[in-house]
Amino acid sequence: MLLQVKDVTHSYGVPRLFWRSDRRVPVLSDISLTIEQGMCLGLLGTSGAGKSTLGKVILGLEKPRQGQVFFQGHDLYSTDIQTRKVLRRDLQVVFQDCYSSVNPRMTAERIIGEPLDNYERLSLNEQKRKIGELLEMVGLNPEDMRKYPNQFSGGQLQRINIARAIALKPKMIVLDESVSSLDMVNQTHILGLLRELKSVFGLSYLFITHDIKAAYSICDGLAVLEKGELVEMFDDKDRIFASSHATVRSLISSILSEHPRHRSLSLDGDPT
């Protein structure tokens, strides 16, 4: 098992202006889930359900109040710093906002080269060659490495973020609404790219989204969060259609056409 989230509960403190507050808002309640190597789990839920918080907990960025996160058998929050650094290499992230995820003053070469600088000792030429290969892998041109973020479209810049995420050949990537800000055409292309990278590298994804159609198109399994609780978990994504849970039904109906003729729409295709 690659990732195990065990009984995770989390809450955020409520800030007060003039006195200390011990009031906390519960955000995650007793969450347990697993992700196997090579599997893509979709984490669905409405806004504020706690999806991004769970993503941060899994990335080792937000220590949960209770529970544990095991990545490759190591407890992320109690392991030593050295092991944590090694584990971080295998656990990468791509966020929704491709522009704020990068330093506007860095070229694509430096953006993609950052994790390589941190973890690998490559010569200048080796690093350039590797960055060129990564750019090609995500469908861009090696010459694009000289460009700055403002010279790329949103879709191209998200490809740069993906190239950075795969630079160290990680085992798992947390994709937090990574295609949500893109138009439909770019969304389809990036989802295709993610599917391809998954099969080439045996990558695992946690695909965080409110978009059930995008999740269905890339995920093997689906989990549904509501108000911090994991209300349903489907190892096989197709089982979601049999769910009678109100939240799950409303997620499904949100993508179905109003027209009765489209009620049996497959999530893979467009309505005919």
Ligand SMILES: Nc1ncnc2c1ncn2[C@@H]1O[C@H](COP(=O)(O)OP(=O)(O)OP(=O)(O)O)[C@@H](O)[C@H]1O
């Ligand atoms: N750093 C923080 N401090 C305090 N409260 C927070 C913090 N981050 C998130 N929250 C609150 O925790 C709850 C869950 O937020 P979270 O971002 O995890 O939900 P989400 O399901 O990812 O939502 P969205 O789809 O809108 O991004 C929300 O009520 C949010 O306001």
